[in-house]
Amino acid sequence: MPLRQAGDRTEEALIVFADIIDSSKYSAVLGYEQYAQRLLGFQQTFTDLGHRYFPRVEDKTVQFCRVDARGDEGIIFLLCPQGAQQAQKATHILRAIEFLYHLKARLRFGGDTSGSETAPRRFDVGAGIHWGKVVFILTEEDHHSVIGGIEGFDINYAKRVESCSREGRHSRILLSTEAARYIELEPIVLTSFRTAMKGISDDVELHEVQAGLLDHMELRSEDEGDQLLIDQAERLCSNPMGMESSWEKALVVSVLERICKSAPVPADKAKRRRMQYDLAWHSVKEDDPILLYLRSRDCRESGQRTRELRYLRSILRAHPHFVHARLLMVKACWALAQGKAEREEKLFARDTAKEFLDHHRSLLNDEQKADFRRLLDSCTPGRKRTRRKPRPPKA
Numbered sequence: 001m002p003l004r005q006a007g008d009r010t011e012e013a014l015i016v017f018a019d020i021i022d023s024s025k026y027s028a029v030l031g032y033e034q035y036a037q038r039l040l041g042f043q044q045t046f047t048d049l050g051h052r053y054f055p056r057v058e059d060k061t062v063q064f065c066r067v068d069a070r071g072d073e074g075i076i077f078l079l080c081p082q083g084a085q086q087a088q089k090a091t092h093i094l095r096a097i098e099f100l101y102h103l104k105a106r107l108r109f110g111g112d113t114s115g116s117e118t119a120p121r122r123f124d125v126g127a128g129i130h131w132g133k134v135v136f137i138l139t140e141e142d143h144h145s146v147i148g149g150i151e152g153f154d155i156n157y158a159k160r161v162e163s164c165s166r167e168g169r170h171s172r173i174l175l176s177t178e179a180a181r182y183i184e185l186e187p188i189v190l191t192s193f194r195t196a197m198k199g200i201s202d203d204v205e206l207h208e209v210q211a212g213l214l215d216h217m218e219l220r221s222e223d224e225g226d227q228l229l230i231d232q233a234e235r236l237c238s239n240p241m242g243m244e245s246s247w248e249k250a251l252v253v254s255v256l257e258r259i260c261k262s263a264p265v266p267a268d269k270a271k272r273r274r275m276q277y278d279l280a281w282h283s284v285k286e287d288d289p290i291l292l293y294l295r296s297r298d299c300r301e302s303g304q305r306t307r308e309l310r311y312l313r314s315i316l317r318a319h320p321h322f323v324h325a326r327l328l329m330v331k332a333c334w335a336l337a338q339g340k341a342e343r344e345e346k347l348f349a350r351d352t353a354k355e356f357l358d359h360h361r362s363l364l365n366d367e368q369k370a371d372f373r374r375l376l377d378s379c380t381p382g383r384k385r386t387r388r389k390p391r392p393p394k395a
Contacts, residue, residue: 004148007136012084014092014179015134015155016076017162018046018100018127021172023072026123042123043069045106045225052218053099054078060146064136074103074125077150079136086362090182093129093175097188098214098254100127100173105251109232110225126172128161130154131179160197164206167195171247173209180207185363187324188212189289211247211290214254215261230255237275240282249288252279289315293325300332308332323363326352334375349375 020026020042027035050067054076057063064079076099078092107123132154139148157176165172170191175183180190190207197204219226233255236242243249256272263269280286280294296311312329315322333349353372356364364372 005138010133012080013134014078015130015158018074018125020072021124046074053095064147126165130158130176168208170210175207184323211250215257217258237279
C-alpha cells in the first residue's frame with residue numbers, strides 16, 4: 001500500500017486545540033532559556049494529563065487517539081467508533097472540559113515559579129472543542145495497515161474555535177455548537193456569543209464554559225502537582241478573595257467534588273462537602289451559577305425544598321438553557337406536590353414535565369420518563385391513573 005492513504009469513509013471525532021494565551025508576551029520578557037524551560041513544562045504537563053483522560057489506544061487498526069504538544073500549542077484528536085450513542089459522545093466532550101480545567105489549574109497552581117519577578121508568572125490557555133467529521137489516514141506499521149492520523153475541514157474549524165477563545169470572559173474554553181449540543185444534560189453552564197471566524201464565516205455561534213461541576217477529574221494524590229492543586233483548592237475555600245479569575249470557583253468546587261466522590265471515610269467526605277457549602281454561602285452578592293446550584297443542593301439535603309426551588313429559579317432566570325437545573329426544579333416541585341404545595345409549584349411541575357415528554361423526550365432516561373408520567377397523573381385533573389389489575393383471590 002502507499003506510504004499514506006485516505007480511508008474510504010468519514011468518521012466522527014473529538015478535536016481539541018489548546019494554546020498558551022499571550023505567549024509572545026512571555027517570550028519578550030523571559031530569556032531564551034527560561035522561555036524554553038517554561039514551554040517544555042507546558043508540553044510535559046499537557047501530554048501527561050492528556051493521556052490520563054484519553055489513554056493510548058490498544059488496537060490501531062480500528063482506533064485512533066493522538067495527544068501531542070509542540071511549541072505553545074497542544075492537540076487532542078480522538079476518533080469515535082461508528083454507531084456511538086449520544087451518551088458516549090457526551091462523555092468524550094465532558095472529559096475534554098475536565099482535562100482543560102485540570103490543565104489550567106496545574107499551570108496556575110502547579111508550583112512553577114521560574115522566571116524573573118517582572119515576568120508573567122503563570123501560563124494560561126485558551127481552548128476550542130469541536131465534534132466533527134474526518135477521514136482517517138492509513139499508514140503501515142510492522143507490515144500492518146493502521147490508522148496513523150485524521151484529516152478534514154473540521155480540524156481547521158476546531159482550530160478557528162480555539163482562536164476565538166481570546167474573546168471569552170470566563171474560562172476561555174469554547175465549544176462549537178456541534179459539541180455543545182451533546183452536553184445539555186450535564187451540570188455545565190455555557191454562555192453563547194456570536195463572532196466572526198477568520199476564513200470560515202462572518203457570523204458563528206460559539207459557547208464558552210462559564211461554570212461547571214466536574215466530578216470525574218483525574219486527580220492523583222501521589223502526584224506532587226495534583227497534591228498542590230488539592231491543597232490550594234482547600235485554601236481558596238477558606239479565603240475566596242484569593243481567587244483571581246471566575247473560572248477558579250468551578251475548579252475549586254470540582255476538585256472537592258471529586259474528593260467527596262472517592263473519599264472512603266464519611267467524615268472526610270462531610271468535611272469537603274462543608275467546604276463547598278461554605279464557599280457557596282460566602283457572599284450575599286454571589287451570582288456564580290454553580291455556587292448557587294450548590295446552595296440549592298444544601299437546601300435540598302437539609303429538607304428546605306422551597307428554598308431549593310428559589311435558588312434553582314434564580315439560576316434559570318439568568319441561564320434559561322441550563323437543562324440540568326430545570327430537571328432538578330421538576331424534582332423539587334414533585335416533592336412539594338406530595339405535600340402541601342402551592343398551586344404555582346404544582347402547575348410548574350406539570351407544565352415542565354409535559355414539555356420534556358412532548359418535545360425533549362430524548363433527553364430523559366427511562367426512569368425520568370416514568371417519574372414525569374406519574375407526576376402528570378397526579379397533577380392533571382381527570383387524568384386516569386395507571387393501576388395494576390387486581391389479582392384473583394387464592395383458592
